[in-house]
Each structure stands twice: as structure tokens, then as C-alpha cells.
Amino acid sequence: xxxxxxxxxxxxxxxxxxxxxxxxxxxxxxxxxxxxxxxxxxxxxxxxxxxxxxxxxxxxxxxxxxxxxxxxxxxxxxxxxxxxxxxxxxxxxxxxxxxxxxxxxxxxxxxxxxxxxxxxxxxxxxxxxxxxxxxxxxxxxxxxxxxxxxxxxxxxxxxxxxxxxxxxxxxxxxxxxxxxxxxxxxxxxxxxxxxxxxxxxxxxxxxxxxxxxxxxxxx
Numbered sequence: 001x002x003x004x005x006x007x008x009x010x011x012x013x014x015x016x017x018x019x020x021x022x023x024x025x026x027x028x029x030x031x032x033x034x035x036x037x038x039x040x041x042x043x044x045x046x047x048x049x050x051x052x053x054x055x056x057x058x059x060x061x062x063x064x065x066x067x068x069x070x071x072x073x074x075x076x077x078x079x080x081x082x083x084x085x086x087x088x089x090x091x092x093x094x095x096x097x098x099x100x101x102x103x104x105x106x107x108x109x110x111x112x113x114x115x116x117x118x119x120x121x122x123x124x125x126x127x128x129x130x131x132x133x134x135x136x137x138x139x140x141x142x143x144x145x146x147x148x149x150x151x152x153x154x155x156x157x158x159x160x161x162x163x164x165x166x167x168x169x170x171x172x173x174x175x176x177x178x179x180x181x182x183x184x185x186x187x188x189x190x191x192x193x194x195x196x197x198x199x200x201x202x203x204x205x206x207x208x209x210x211x212x213x214x215x216x217x218x219x
Contacts, residue, residue: 066107
């Protein structure tokens with residue numbers, strides 16, 4: 001069973017943010033070998049700030065086993081500020097209804113033996129929550145970039161995903177930007193009926209100055 005948690009950095013407690021930074025270091029630096037700034041076994045960058053929106057997956061023991069980071073493209077974001085050449089001749093998105101998905105990862109829960117189908121359903125549930133949260137905060141489409149495997153994964157789910165530009169080599173791996181359309185096809189693929197915006201979302205999911213917007217649910 002997964003527990004999914006979403007909220008802005010300012011609304012998540014410090015221990016959760018610390019565990020997220022440790023998880024990202026383990027996945028992106030130790031396991032995937034990315035060259036990223038690191039400090040004492042944690043991985044955060046300039047795009048992790050008080051207004052950054054996260055989706056986090058925990059296993060039955062409360063350990064983080066998945067994450068995704070969401071940023072609106074009318075503010076600084078990773079692709080636009082650090083890797084703009086990945087877009088080739090295409091224009092970089094800069095709009096309040098286009099959000100970037102970055103630092104997406106899913107891992108096998110430690111000590112659990114999951115079938116391939118169970119792992120697949122966990123990943124699908126995580127992606128569904130990312131799309132739901134992004135849409136609730138105003139996104140009509142997402143931009144992301146990764147190695148080729150994530151594009152194939154989303155296509156297999158049935159998500160409306162298509163390339164924004166041809167692949168380029170980053171650290172010896174073909175990497176490409178791609179669009180994720182939050183449309184009827186994607187909603188059907190991820191079982192997202194009746195998506196709502198902030199203002200129509202249940203109050204516990206809203207960011208308010210006097211209350212946390214962190215939302216937790218089990219799947």
C-alpha cells in the first residue's frame with residue numbers, strides 16, 4: 001500500500017523535506033549517477049523553495065519511495081534555466097498553465113516483494129496524483145525531460161505524451177523534453193474523473209495562509 005502526500009515545501013514538515021532530500025540523493029546521485037550538487041547526503045537545488053509543489057509516496061513503513069516536483073513555467077524552472085538547449089529550435093514554455101515535472105522517481109519499497117503488476121500500479125498511482133495535483137493548481141499541460149525510458153513508460157500507461165524536441169546527449173545518455181497533455185486521453189488513462197481547480201478542490205488540499213495544504217491519502 002502506498003500513501004501519497006502532496007503540498008508545498010512551506011506546508012510540509014521539516015522532517016518530511018529532509019527525508020525527501022535524502023531519498024533524492026539516494027536515487028539520483030547514488031543509483032543513477034547524476035552529477036548534482038550535494039551536501040551531507042542530501043540533494044536539493046535552487047528550485048526547491050517555499051512555494052515548490054511536491055508529490056511524495058510513502059510505503060507502509062512510512063519511508064519515501066517516490067517523488068515528483070512541480071513548478072509553473074512562468075517562474076524559474078529547471079529546463080528553462082539550466083537546460084534550455086534541450087528544446088532545440090522550439091520555444092521554451094512560459095505560461096501559468098504549463099508546469100514542469102522534474103525529479104520524478106519511484107522505487108521498490110524496502111523489504112517488500114512486489115509483483116510486476118503491483119509495481120506498475122504503484123507507479124501509475126503516483127503519476128495519477130502528480131497530474132491531479134498539477135491540474136488542481138492550474139496546469140493544463142506539463143513539460144518534463146528525462147532519458148527515453150520515462151517517455152515509453154507514460155505511453156504504455158496511455159498518457160497523451162509527445163516529444164517537444166529530439167533527444168540530445170547529457171552525461172552520455174539520450175535525453176529529451178516531452179509534453180504531457182492533461183486532456184481527456186490522459187484523464188481516462190489515469191482514472192481521473194472530474195478534475196477540479198484550486199477553489200473547487202476540497203479545502204484540505206488548498207494552500208491557505210492560515211493552514212497547511214498538505215494532503216495525504218492511501219492507495
